[in-house]
Amino acid sequence: MTNSLAVNLPGLSLKNPVMPASGCFGFGREYSQYYDLSKLGAIIMKAATGTKRFGNPTPRVAETASGMLNAIGLQNPGVDEIIRTEVPFLAAYDTNIIANVAGSTIEEYVYVAETFNQAADVDALELNISCPNVKEGGIQFGTDADMAARITEKVKRASQKPVYVKLSPNVTDIVTMAKAVEAAGADGLSMINTLTGMQIHLPSCKPLLANQTGGLSGPAIKPIAVRMIYEVKQHVNIPIIGMGGIQTAEEVLEFLLAGANAVAVGTANFQNPLVCVEIIEQLPAILKKYGFKSVNDAVGKGIMYDKSNISCP
Amino acid sequence: MTNSLAVNLPGLSLKNPVMPASGCFGFGREYSQYYDLSKLGAIIMKAATGTKRFGNPTPRVAETASGMLNAIGLQNPGVDEIIRTEVPFLAAYDTNIIANVAGSTIEEYVYVAETFNQAADVDALELNISCPNVKEGGIQFGTDADMAARITEKVKRASQKPVYVKLSPNVTDIVTMAKAVEAAGADGLSMINTLTGMQIHLPSCKPLLANQTGGLSGPAIKPIAVRMIYEVKQHVNIPIIGMGGIQTAEEVLEFLLAGANAVAVGTANFQNPLVCVEIIEQLPAILKKYGFKSVNDAVGKGIMYDKSNISCP
Amino acid sequence: MRKKQMMHVSKVTSIALDTVEMVLKNKEVSQTAVPGQFLHIAVPGHTLRRPVSIADVNRDDDTITILFKTIGTGTKELASVKQGSELDVLGPNGNGFPVDTIKPSTVLLIGGGIGVPPLYYLAKSLAEKGCHVISVLGFQTKDYVFYEDQFKAIGKTYIVTDDGSYGHKGLVTDVLSDIGSFETYFSCGPLPMLKAVRHHLKDTPGYLSLEERMGCGIGACYACVIPTNDEVGYKKICQHGPVFKSEEVQL
């Protein structure tokens, strides 16, 4: 019999649609002490930059209602060291490896992509465009359609690996961003990254995070993620890896119905290190309960194309 | 001795900085059965349009993690009826009345503003620009700086009442929006309105809300509201009425520190009909606990102007 | 002035599959509640309160009984509340059944699933007034049937299940023909059932108790409107309802 959880995406043949989200799983070593990583559909590695980065000062995380803020600041040993020490560790497991590509300049993104292109064990790239472009006044690559398209094109040229562009939700029009990167050659989309937020620490009377602002993640942002995937799905033809607040197999189904082809789980790993495998175990029963033969069978089924009654809230 | 909670804003001399948010308090009648509305700094009425509106089909609300989605659809009896039956009811209380102005065309906004201008008991207008502009393909007035500026200018011309423009958080760059409406003559800002979200109902396999999308409110969005107020405060000189997930007096202080001059409480009224008065009672003690002499004394005190270390989350 | 009520949970019992009976003690609420009204209950960890009908009232010991089905996170959390703890409640909310206006006569009560609870206190109240009460209660399957004996103690009661695993098989409307004449009917249940009931009994005066997703539960947020045939054009279920004259609303 065929595996009802299997999903085939550019560069990825997934035994199931569940993968840990970038930055919430490190390079897998710690969670490998909790379960066999071969159970995962794929693993998205923590962001890689051209050279080693120490990231932001601490505090780097804050708790919010049904969510959290983080401002890690892309701390990582650099793409070369990651390929030397982390990729081989993950390659020992029977799962797909997705490399999260970041940088401060287009040149840095291209260098990281080129370098990962040499790593046979890396199956695909996730392009993290939620970073400030230092050469253009620090405005995020991911909030400007032209910049996002340009960087997608350059990275595509630099690498033969399929490229999933990770969209930032901090935009007026997510559909325009999605179409721009699709036109620029993206093989898939990954959405959503965190929403920019802040918490002020009353005793010290200043922002709690040393970086002042941080990225909001967790259940709090799920309705925004579902809405954005639902809208984007109706305007692009490339697959979507959906994420944002997922904690349960039912919520995975909600993302599939909204149009995601696979999902990533981030913040929930901190609360429950076993959440990914627990979701994978429960997913078949949930699909059955709601009448779906397979993961693929559910993708986009929740979309009502009639928009006639969309109005002001 | 002077009232440490008093705040003076254009058109509003508030005995305290707390007011119920538009749409979460109707026209006050129901909550007047729970407490004396004269205790409130002000009351922001439910949105008014040029003519009676029946709003969206139901379901109109959905619960989310630490929040809710709503798609009421501006149901209201129309500005004339509101002035005839609702304003007089509220005028009997010793508090300020703010009218929330909405519409589908610039002409409708202008008509509503002109009409409220004739109502002596209305102290100020809150311009709800989170509505789709039917004449321009349904794109929200509040997501385009030029449209927002244009409508602000027109409404200012149509009315002598101070105008607080209510900003939509569904934008890439909230500071540009704020500057645009300030330049167009806004007397103050009100922020934030809801974030567009969606929930999919698994049993029926479609969006739960009849309107498909809805506005996300409640504690879930507080970090986004605080961040936007914090950013905007550093670039405008007009006062800010802050809102988004406030439930406690501590959270009111957080908004003040981020730069709000006063606050509105919305969703929390549904959980606790007495929340506004309870906050007002606790606020003096909270100000004292954290070393502030008055509400005004705390405004903007949490802002660190040094942004040198802002980076990618 | 109205206020939030703290209600003491004096008993929690499972009375059928996924169905819980909870007895709540509070003098003010129990002394003022009328059949058809509901409690708007704060559930720990949830943004919105949960509306639940008043299923029975005991004025002597100041208690109110609610019966609810655990369908989602809120009702599951509510079911886990321990005896002896307190619930934060708004209520009694809404307008109930017009018991006072009903003359002693034969009346028909038609309930479906979670629409059955409000009909029990109504049945008791009408019987006290000298009404001859006939009840038709619909459930999914045998396992979900509850309060059969309580209703039978008041008057003739027909049990209907979707799959025929207990009582008559089919829909509540299937048995209406077997029932003799009656002057008024009262119904509460899922929308499709209410539509069918109203259609079947279009020539009989009746009252329907409606359900809708709610925000405030007191009439302020306009979440729970239902289109009406009057000049206003709508009513709020939480405030003007949940009970309406059958011809008053557009289902």
Added chain:
Amino acid sequence: MRKKQMMHVSKVTSIALDTVEMVLKNKEVSQTAVPGQFLHIAVPGHTLRRPVSIADVNRDDDTITILFKTIGTGTKELASVKQGSELDVLGPNGNGFPVDTIKPSTVLLIGGGIGVPPLYYLAKSLAEKGCHVISVLGFQTKDYVFYEDQFKAIGKTYIVTDDGSYGHKGLVTDVLSDIGSFETYFSCGPLPMLKAVRHHLKDTPGYLSLEERMGCGIGACYACVIPTNDEVGYKKICQHGPVFKSEEVQL
């Protein structure tokens, strides 16, 4: 494989102002825990777990004692957990104090506020090894002082309060001069205190237990890094720490 541990709450006691002692039962955790390690505790209604040090271990009855101060919503919620319920815990996490490498000798323990708890199990363990243990414990005021007798039962103990309402007035570093010679020191407490202690004792080998806001608590999220003087340039407090050699980290 590591796993989530369910720990049975067998005792909850208030031992000082805003300070709770909680005894948790779990064989696996109690048999493996060493001084300085912490538990990463899931608190109902909170996204992130709360790190709390292991203050004592009783291998005979499989229990672990934690001592925590209720400073915010999470610890307040934790304090309200009833005896008999279960806590979802990750742990024992991190690297503790290098007890095995310490030879019988005179050692100084310096704790401040919520930094005192981990020092108790350390003091017991070092005493067992034949060390002569001297403790300096700092608290805000008299009302916050806890475990004085327990430490005194092990060795000479100085209590210091910020306002002098009990014991010596001032900072823990103020009494260091009164103390004779010792070979090693161990300290845990707020950052300013650790900085002062390290400065005062720069010529003595010492170990510091650090605190930082945490996400995962197991080394995966990079929330809790501390700059170090080695070639890597940083370490993760939850994984490589919370205990570090005094000269190893940049405070």
